[in-house]
Amino acid sequence: MTASVPVISAQALHKRFGQQIVLNGLDLDIYSGEIIAIVGRSGTGKSVLLKHLCGLLRPDSGQVLIDGEDIHRARGRHLSRLRERFGMLFQGGALFDSLTVAENIAFPLREKTKMSAQEIQQVVSEMLQDVGLEGVDNKLPDELSGGMRKRVALARALAHRPDIILFDEPTTGLDPILVNAIHHLIQETHAQFGYTAVIVSHEIPRIFNITTRVAMLHNGAIIEVAPPDEFQNSANPAVQQLITGHLEGPLQVT
Amino acid sequence: MLTMIERLGAATLRLITYLGRLGIFLGQALAFIVMPPLKVRRIIRQMHFIGVRSLLVIVLTGLFTGMVLALQGFYTLSQYGSEGFLGSAVALSLLTELGPVLSALMVTGRAGSALTAEIGIMRITEQIDALEVMALNPMRYLVVPNVLAGTIVLPLLASIFAVVGVYGGYLVGVELLGVSSGTYFQDMIDSVDMKDVTIGIRKSLTFGFLIALICCFKGYHAGFGAEGVSRATTEAVVFASVTVLVMDYVLNAVLL
Numbered sequence: 001m002t003a004s005v006p007v008i009s010a011q012a013l014h015k016r017f018g019q020q021i022v023l024n025g026l027d028l029d030i031y032s033g034e035i036i037a038i039v040g041r042s043g044t045g046k047s048v049l050l051k052h053l054c055g056l057l058r059p060d061s062g063q064v065l066i067d068g069e070d071i072h073r074a075r076g077r078h079l080s081r082l083r084e085r086f087g088m089l090f091q092g093g094a095l096f097d098s099l100t101v102a103e104n105i106a107f108p109l110r111e112k113t114k115m116s117a118q119e120i121q122q123v124v125s126e127m128l129q130d131v132g133l134e135g136v137d138n139k140l141p142d143e144l145s146g147g148m149r150k151r152v153a154l155a156r157a158l159a160h161r162p163d164i165i166l167f168d169e170p171t172t173g174l175d176p177i178l179v180n181a182i183h184h185l186i187q188e189t190h191a192q193f194g195y196t197a198v199i200v201s202h203e204i205p206r207i208f209n210i211t212t213r214v215a216m217l218h219n220g221a222i223i224e225v226a227p228p229d230e231f232q233n234s235a236n237p238a239v240q241q242l243i244t245g246h247l248e249g250p251l252q253v254t
Numbered sequence: 255m256l257t258m259i260e261r262l263g264a265a266t267l268r269l270i271t272y273l274g275r276l277g278i279f280l281g282q283a284l285a286f287i288v289m290p291p292l293k294v295r296r297i298i299r300q301m302h303f304i305g306v307r308s309l310l311v312i313v314l315t316g317l318f319t320g321m322v323l324a325l326q327g328f329y330t331l332s333q334y335g336s337e338g339f340l341g342s343a344v345a346l347s348l349l350t351e352l353g354p355v356l357s358a359l360m361v362t363g364r365a366g367s368a369l370t371a372e373i374g375i376m377r378i379t380e381q382i383d384a385l386e387v388m389a390l391n392p393m394r395y396l397v398v399p400n401v402l403a404g405t406i407v408l409p410l411l412a413s414i415f416a417v418v419g420v421y422g423g424y425l426v427g428v429e430l431l432g433v434s435s436g437t438y439f440q441d442m443i444d445s446v447d448m449k450d451v452t453i454g455i456r457k458s459l460t461f462g463f464l465i466a467l468i469c470c471f472k473g474y475h476a477g478f479g480a481e482g483v484s485r486a487t488t489e490a491v492v493f494a495s496v497t498v499l500v501m502d503y504v505l506n507a508v509l510l
Contacts, residue, residue, distance in 0.1 A: 084389050108390070
């Protein structure tokens, strides 16, 4: 499944906000078609890393290569073309709250493609069916529950068929059944569309069931990256502490 | 001693950073105004929001401003026995000064604060990031429509303000205080030049542009959480209002 050339390659990323060092020489290669989970304690900069991968945040030094092209050097049309390869599922969904569910999903298609209104309508209802939400087309995001909102956001991220999707905590704050439903959904859509998925998640150990690799972010760097089985048996005490949730260990409770 | 110098230096750096950001923001907004495509439907929607929905408050303030002007003007003018100039006093104040400035302040309070809050909430809920990831430029989608709508709408509002104000002046001056209707309007026609009208329009064009720009800027760079948005909104209203008054002086100095 994994090709030898990475589709995303983060190299020596450094980022600080004021006095706080968030990324400290981070390296990570992500291969085409894989589902990689990024785990780590809250506030270690997982979301920040995700935003570097798609060029929303600019590193102080280091680079992010998308098929060999530095996304932070790209400008204008070039940047647009790189960005169009990405879909992103934001933590809170980031649905446009003045638009209905259907308009939200249609928005990127209407603005970025030459599809007719009818074709777009077709895609919207297909996507809603795929995420198991029929008949909510005309509701506003505020009228939906948290889980529904995440599914709509997933539908919107999938609508333009990106080949890389970044998931920022897709299941945080949902009940265990919904967590499984969302994981299942990611697996299914991944099988259907074959995108590369990067998932920031706190769902240990459930996330291990759907990923090809797991990477742990700690102190601004990736300290372990391995397939789920190996990851769970890692000798690294920090990894073990994160999996078991013990209070004692190299990860300080602050 | 050193800490004071350090603090001064830090404040200066902050100010320069801030001005730099504002400058870049202005540059980008101008660039996307001249670079098509313009989002015409969004511009029209924002014209509705900033303009049409401000009508009531503009009509009310215009009416009462005109009435107060007539009342005040009448007593001052009557001390010199020149009540006949009431029409020109009311019309000139409204057209060149009070119309543009008061409409700008009312629009800042009613629509500008709402713009900042809306864009600020889009910022903190990552909706602006979502636009960017979709390779859609937030300047083009959020900022430019508001700036253009503000620039187009404010001269119209200021004109309505002036017309309603003139009528308010008529109500008080003619109906209440007994200046003859013919004198009121004839004096107005004699003294108001086309130049007075264009000064008012130029002022409100400038104000509309600046208010929308500042309010969008504050929302766009809102801090974190509900507190960040509320602070951005307050700052936007204060900054925009002060800018209107300062620019009014500058424009008076240049245009008159």
